Amino acid sequence: xxxxxxxxxxxxxxxxxxxxxxxxxxxxxxxxxxxxxxxxxxxxxxxxxxxxxxxxxxxxxxxxxxxxxxxxxxxxxxxxxxxxxxxxxxxxxxxxxxxxxxxxxxxxxxxxxxxxxxxxxxxxxxxxxxxxxxxxxxxxxxxxxxxxxxxxxxxxxxxxxxxxxxxxxxxxx
Ligand SMILES: [Cu+2]
Numbered sequence: 001x002x003x004x005x006x007x008x009x010x011x012x013x014x015x016x017x018x019x020x021x022x023x024x025x026x027x028x029x030x031x032x033x034x035x036x037x038x039x040x041x042x043x044x045x046x047x048x049x050x051x052x053x054x055x056x057x058x059x060x061x062x063x064x065x066x067x068x069x070x071x072x073x074x075x076x077x078x079x080x081x082x083x084x085x086x087x088x089x090x091x092x093x094x095x096x097x098x099x100x101x102x103x104x105x106x107x108x109x110x111x112x113x114x115x116x117x118x119x120x121x122x123x124x125x126x127x128x129x130x131x132x133x134x135x136x137x138x139x140x141x142x143x144x145x146x147x148x149x150x151x152x153x154x155x156x157x158x159x160x161x162x163x164x165x166x167x168x169x170x171x172x173x
Contacts, residue, residue, distance in 0.1 A: 045153030046074025047114065052158050054144050055124075056165040057137035064138050066091070066129030066146060066160055070112075071119045079151040080112040080120075087144055089133035096125055105130075111151070124166060138162045 041050035052068035072078055083091040093108040103125070112127055114120050122128050129146070131138075138144055142162040149155045 042156060042158055044148075044150065044156035045078075046076065047072055047078060047150060047153045047156075049148070049156065049158065052146070052160045053163050054131070054138055054160045055163050056140040057134065058165060059137060061137060062133055064088075064131040064134050064144075065124065066131060066144070067122045067124065068129075068158070068160075069119060069121050070114050072114045072116055075116050076152060077116050078114045078153055079110075080114060080148060081151050082111070082149045083129050083146060084149075085131060085144060085146045087135055087138075088131035091146065092130045092132055093127075094130045095127050114150070140164045 041048055042052075043049075048071040050069050050071070052066070054064055054066045057064045066083070070080065080093065083093065085091050093112055094105045095108055096103055096105045098104075105128075107130075108127075112120060112122075120127065131144070140162055144160045144162060146158045146160055147155055148158065
């Protein structure tokens with residue numbers, strides 16, 4: 001059930017040229033202090049994807065997180081159903097939440113709903129993409145290709161800039 005990027009290839013990809021990132025989105029998201037280059041926003045169907053980034057990985061760290069904001073500008077509910085990348089064996093959809101005093105993550109087998117009109121933020125400490133069994137650790141200043149597949153909007157290709165490694169907050173279990 002992969003419709004790899006065909007829709008996106010039809011011209012929906014906003015290539016991230018310098019300055020292509022306009023000020024369409026200025027989320028005041030308090031603590032996500034990453035300093036990667038300003039990401040462009042990408043449109044697929046009714047969805048606008050912006051602020052995508054990942055972080056540098058420490059040597060020996062097998063997994064990496066991916067983050068972005070998804071805004072559904074349409075009248076229909078949609079859902080992020082899967083993600084993939086050539087740099088990882090697989091990319092899972094995860095959620096982090098406090099369980100008592102422990103921050104735990106779990107895999108979201110039913111995907112991530114993006115209701116009509118809603119904005120869903122994948123960010124450190126919350127919903128995120130998890131690159132599993134990454135072949136080569138992400139390095140700051142690099143970039144990571146990613147394909148997202150939505151139930152209705154279809155598939156779209158993104159390139160995530162790699163920011164500096166964050167404080168080690170992301171534990172996998
Ligand atoms: Cu995770």
